Amino acid sequence: MSLLQIEGLHMAIHGQPILRDVSLSLARGEVLGIIGESGSGKSMTAFSVMRLLPRGAGCLGAVRLDGRDLLQLPERQMNNIRGRMVGMIFQEPMTALNPLKTIGDQVAETVRLHEGLSRRAAWDRARAALARAELPEESFPLTRYPHELSGGQRQRVVIAMAIACRPALLIADEPTTALDVTTQAEILNLLRRLVQEEGCGLMLISHDLAVVASMADRIAIMRAGEVVEQGPTAEILRQMQHPYSRALRAASAHAPERGAVATGETLLNCDGVVRDYALPRGLLAAPQHFRAVDGVSFTIKRGESLGLVGESGCGKSTLTRAILGLEPLQAGRIEISGQPINANGHVDPAIRKHMQVVFQDPYGSFNPRHRVERLICEPFHLWDDPPVGAARDKAIADALEAVGLSVADRHKFPHEFSGGQRQRIAIARALITRPDLIILDEAVSALDVSVRAQVLGLLADLQGRLGLTYLFISHDLSVVRSITDRVLVMKAGKIVEEGETRAVFDAPAHPYTAQLIKAAPRLPEGVGG
Amino acid sequence: MKGLWLGAILVSVFVGAALLSLVWVPYDIIQMNMAQRLQGPSWPHPLGTDHYGRDMLSMIMLGARTSIAVALVAVGIGMGLGVPLGLTAAARRGGWIDEIVMRGNDLIFAFPSLLIAILITAIFGASAVNAIIAIGIFNIPVFARLVRGGALSLWTRDYILAARVAGKGRARISIEHILPNLTNLLIVQGTIQFSLGILAEAGLSYVGLGAQPPVPSWGRMLADTQTMYSIALHLALVPGLSILLTVLGLNLMGDGLRDLLDPRVRRAAR
Numbered sequence: 001m002s003l004l005q006i007e008g009l010h011m012a013i014h015g016q017p018i019l020r021d022v023s024l025s026l027a028r029g030e031v032l033g034i035i036g037e038s039g040s041g042k043s044m045t046a047f048s049v050m051r052l053l054p055r056g057a058g059c060l061g062a063v064r065l066d067g068r069d070l071l072q073l074p075e076r077q078m079n080n081i082r083g084r085m086v087g088m089i090f091q092e093p094m095t096a097l098n099p100l101k102t103i104g105d106q107v108a109e110t111v112r113l114h115e116g117l118s119r120r121a122a123w124d125r126a127r128a129a130l131a132r133a134e135l136p137e138e139s140f141p142l143t144r145y146p147h148e149l150s151g152g153q154r155q156r157v158v159i160a161m162a163i164a165c166r167p168a169l170l171i172a173d174e175p176t177t178a179l180d181v182t183t184q185a186e187i188l189n190l191l192r193r194l195v196q197e198e199g200c201g202l203m204l205i206s207h208d209l210a211v212v213a214s215m216a217d218r219i220a221i222m223r224a225g226e227v228v229e230q231g232p233t234a235e236i237l238r239q240m241q242h243p244y245s246r247a248l249r250a251a252s253a254h255a256p257e258r259g260a261v262a263t264g265e266t267l268l269n270c271d272g273v274v275r276d277y278a279l280p281r282g283l284l285a286a287p288q289h290f291r292a293v294d295g296v297s298f299t300i301k302r303g304e305s306l307g308l309v310g311e312s313g314c315g316k317s318t319l320t321r322a323i324l325g326l327e328p329l330q331a332g333r334i335e336i337s338g339q340p341i342n343a344n345g346h347v348d349p350a351i352r353k354h355m356q357v358v359f360q361d362p363y364g365s366f367n368p369r370h371r372v373e374r375l376i377c378e379p380f381h382l383w384d385d386p387p388v389g390a391a392r393d394k395a396i397a398d399a400l401e402a403v404g405l406s407v408a409d410r411h412k413f414p415h416e417f418s419g420g421q422r423q424r425i426a427i428a429r430a431l432i433t434r435p436d437l438i439i440l441d442e443a444v445s446a447l448d449v450s451v452r453a454q455v456l457g458l459l460a461d462l463q464g465r466l467g468l469t470y471l472f473i474s475h476d477l478s479v480v481r482s483i484t485d486r487v488l489v490m491k492a493g494k495i496v497e498e499g500e501t502r503a504v505f506d507a508p509a510h511p512y513t514a515q516l517i518k519a520a521p522r523l524p525e526g527v528g529g
Numbered sequence: 530m531k532g533l534w535l536g537a538i539l540v541s542v543f544v545g546a547a548l549l550s551l552v553w554v555p556y557d558i559i560q561m562n563m564a565q566r567l568q569g570p571s572w573p574h575p576l577g578t579d580h581y582g583r584d585m586l587s588m589i590m591l592g593a594r595t596s597i598a599v600a601l602v603a604v605g606i607g608m609g610l611g612v613p614l615g616l617t618a619a620a621r622r623g624g625w626i627d628e629i630v631m632r633g634n635d636l637i638f639a640f641p642s643l644l645i646a647i648l649i650t651a652i653f654g655a656s657a658v659n660a661i662i663a664i665g666i667f668n669i670p671v672f673a674r675l676v677r678g679g680a681l682s683l684w685t686r687d688y689i690l691a692a693r694v695a696g697k698g699r700a701r702i703s704i705e706h707i708l709p710n711l712t713n714l715l716i717v718q719g720t721i722q723f724s725l726g727i728l729a730e731a732g733l734s735y736v737g738l739g740a741q742p743p744v745p746s747w748g749r750m751l752a753d754t755q756t757m758y759s760i761a762l763h764l765a766l767v768p769g770l771s772i773l774l775t776v777l778g779l780n781l782m783g784d785g786l787r788d789l790l791d792p793r794v795r796r797a798a799r
Contacts, residue, residue, distance in 0.1 A: 324690075326690070356694060357690070360687075361687055364686050365687040365688055367706050367710065379694070
């Protein structure tokens with residue numbers, strides 16, 4: 001008999017249907033991968049199992065755990081199921097932990113709550129659970145606080161909390177989305193090992209087909225609250241019968257068509273760039289510095305697309321801000337078209353005019369109170385004689401059409417658009433002054449795969465038509481591989497490897513690059529058609 | 530939602546009374562009428578009369594005018610000076626301007642407000658104008674801190690970075706991008722400060738530091754009739770309840786507006 005059996009689950013919030021006829025099953029020792037884009041209902045399915053639904057939600061159907069229908073249980077009994085029978089792992093380990101409690105206390109709390117153990121016994125169990133989550137006490141005492149750990153270590157604490165009572169079912173909702181690739185590989189290995197050793201069932205929810213393909217025994221693909229396709233992983237990957245599944249896979253492996261590289265003169269030149277941050281100093285201690293960018297030198301040629309890859313904290317964001325003239329430099333110089341970017345004070349608008357930027361978060365990139373036309377015209381501030389009247393209307397229309405939006409959208413507010421459309425508006429804003437260089441700072445990282453494929457296609461198309469130069473900053477290797485000519489790999493403030501994208505990916509010279517490429521989840525070669 | 534409506538009704542009753550008093554009051558309150566003194570509520574005098582035989586309803590209407598005018602101007606002073614200071618401090622975070630503004634705020638916060646009001650009136654004399662200045666000064670740090678805090682979190686947004694990349698200066702960004710996104714915060718805090726201003730005005734008048742006779746004021750109505758409560762209870766009840774209901778109304782309105790305007794609270798309230 002299967003461990004978890006979801007039968008014909010319907011769920012609606014305030015009468016609006018969210019899940020429709022979802023039927024899934026999961027056996028002990030098995031990994032069920034649930035894939036879907038944002039809003040497909042994959043998280044809501046997990047929350048329905050835990051009965052942690054928002055107010056106004058109503059369920060029909062059955063959710064059987066070991067034969068017991070969870071939907072029929074009173075809340076008090078449900079509290080016993082949560083944490084004891086079903087453990088949950090969340091996406092963002094920082095917010096899933098209480099910053100004021102030690103990691104030992106947090107893990108012990110779950111045990112004490114469910115098994116009524118003494119404090120000492122609970123701590124012993126917490127110690128064991130943390131060890132199972134690969135945080136041995138010798139290196140990570142139980143008295144540590146969450147802020148003393150890295151992102152991956154925090155996620156291990158969250159996992160330890162989930163497995164402390166040895167639950168029969170683990171639900172992991174995007175457990176590695178907030179983590180770097182190498183950390184992601186470690187956490188996925190840990191989860192795989194836990195399933196094998198403890199024989200629990202794992203429901204793994206992710207937007208990333210490659211992650212799920214490498215982990216799951218069976219896969220369910222969800223769209224708009226429905227399971228469109230499910231079955232054993234190998235079979236699903238081979239067949240992909242439903243058109244949506246095919247589209248999803250095509251988008252995951254998408255590489256936009258790119259024209260020939262026009263390498264002109266040097267556009268951007270960074271030479272020995274150093275950026276130090278002062279650390280808080282003790283009373284009598286000498287001033288301390290943290291070197292975020294450490295002697296970085298590189299050039300970008302006009303018309304080129306350069307990738308900058310690195311994990312969080314490697315200094316790539318600081319470097320971006322320095323190029324944009326928003327950070328003072330301690331040493332070195334940055335030149336665009338031969339003119340130095342003066343980072344120590346005001347940057348001349350005439351120099352700023354050469355570059356624009358697109359940020360990661362499509363929701364935070366716009367002043368929510370301004371209309372699209374005002375938003376995308378902001379860079380005109382750099383011009384001495386910004387266009388007015390008909391000329392301005394034409395500039396707005398051109399920019400919106402270039403990114404595939406309609407001219408009528410100019411009167412709308414940003415909240416009226418989806419994430420992908422907002423990213424198009426951000427690109428329109430970057431384009432409107434016709435800069436030479438566009439810096440794309442994780443510009444597609446927050447987007448669903450199908451939307452990401454569209455935006456990447458748009459970027460490639462614009463580059464071909466307008467002769468743009470891109471600096472493409474990302475932690476996502478597959479994205480960098482698909483859209484850049486050359487790539488820089490950054491680690492701890494230094495560039496460790498530089499070269500043609502294809503050459504670097506095929507034969508990495510630096511061990512760190514090799515490690516990054518190895519850790520990145522990949523779709524199995526040659527599946528489907 | 531109910532709170533917001535109840536608050537709005539209470540506030541509009543008193544604001545309406547104050548506005549009406551600009552053109553009409555039932556009786557002239559300069560005239561004493563000893564024959565009619567200390568009467569309870571009746572048809573000719575719905576709220577009774579005081580120890581000089583003056584109509585209490587007329588006194589309350591004129592007192593509402595004083596209270597609302599004092600509190601409104603005081604909040605205006607607080608916002609007018611506090612908001613630019615807060616914006617400047619946030620734009621120059623960690624710089625010397627920030628230090629001066631915030632330490633200045635601490636200095637004002639450290640003094641008991643009544644003490645400063647007594648100081649001001651001791652130097653310049655007791656009057657409604659000086660009460661306004663005293664209350665206004667204490668509103669400055671409230672708004673400066675609120676705006677600085679809100680602005681600091683906005684300064685980290687990507688759209689601020691985008692504006693900086695577009696070459697816009699700190700002052701321009703503060704006015705164009707920061708301030709409009711703080712209006713909700715300011716409306717809510719303004720309502721709360723307004724109610725505190727009414728309380729402060731009543732308190733200052735009670736100790737004789739607010740509006741001077743013959744300008745009526747709720748605080749002084751309470752003080753003047755202090756010895757007569759045992760023989761005519763309405764003398765205390767009428768101005769006391771006026772203060773209470775106005776402040777209650779403004780607070781309900783402030784909370785209601787916060788629920789309505791702040792998306793984080795709005796979600797939780799449902």
